[in-house]
Amino acid sequence: MDQRPFGRTGLSVTPIGFGLAAVGRPGYITLGRDDDLGTERSVAALERRSHELLDAAYDVGVRYVDAARSYGFAERFLSSWLAHRRRTPADLTVGSKWGYTYVGDWHVDAKVHEVKDHSLAALVRQIAESRALLGDFLDLYQIHSATLESGVLQDQRVLTELNRLRESGLVIGLSVSGPRQAAVIRRALTVEADGVNPFQSVQATWNLLEPSAGPALAEAHAAGWGVIVKEALANGRLASRDATAISAALANPWVDTVLSGAATTEQLRSNLRALELRPSAAELEDLLKGAEPADLYWKERSALPWT
DSSP: OOOEEOTTSSOEEOSEEEEOTTTSSSOOSOTTHHHHHTTOOOHHHHHHHHHHHHHHHHHTTOOEEEOOTTSTTHHHHHHHHHHHTTOOGGGOEEEEEESEEEOSTTOTTOSOOEEEOOSHHHHHHHHHHHHHHHGGGEEEEEETTOOTTTOGGGOHHHHHHHHHHHHTTOEEEEEOOSTTHHHHHHHHTTOOBTTBOOOOEEEEEOOSSOOTTHHHHHHHHHTTOEEEEEOTTGGGTTGGGHHHHHHHHHTSTTOSEEEEOOSSHHHHHHHHGGGGOOOOHHHHHHHGGGOOOHHHHHHHHHTOOOO
């Protein structure tokens, strides 16, 4: 799999990356998890599964891996895989995120799975936790689901600290979710702390049901930002058309990498078939005819159960 520049960040990625959201913790909001994971969801079992998926992805050339502090033990599982396989920082690009804390205590039926906190204290605590596990492998650090309401894009103390982390060598980005993704991206393009915008990348939901962030992502890419697409399969709603859905995301010229959130090696292999497809502009337009209003899409997503 060919590698490509990640915007103008200096990092490189592959067209398809691998995300650990679905296998770093026992519960998640992806449809079909009972079929994918069954009942064996112990820490040891999901660590083995994570390693198997990371092996399979690496063996076929995937060189971008995505984690987050709130993905249960995703960073820990990635760290143990890196050590066991004796990888070096030059072997792949690693991104993670801060801003949510996992509080589910490894229970699928937990009342609360994660708690959002975009404060300076949370950033300082979580970057230390991420670096303790990932060390020099950590290349990209993102605000997890930045919103206008959280105030993080106006918090000068947080922005100043993000600039300091950027000066230390990290690429700084943000992930976005919800019907106002485009507004958040455009706001992030304009923020400054001491005359510097800390952000160099964005990770956003774009799929055949919810493509509304596309124009803003194109603007971010034009500004030199790296662009990561997440939830290309709409949390399992497009799983039966997985290769088509991922190929549609890759057909956008502003996309650098699309994440596979596979929970099995069979799903990963199926996702990778997207690389064999090349939808034309006309075909992409036709595929997007089933798109939903953003508010409706996100209302349905917010109702998905953790299973």
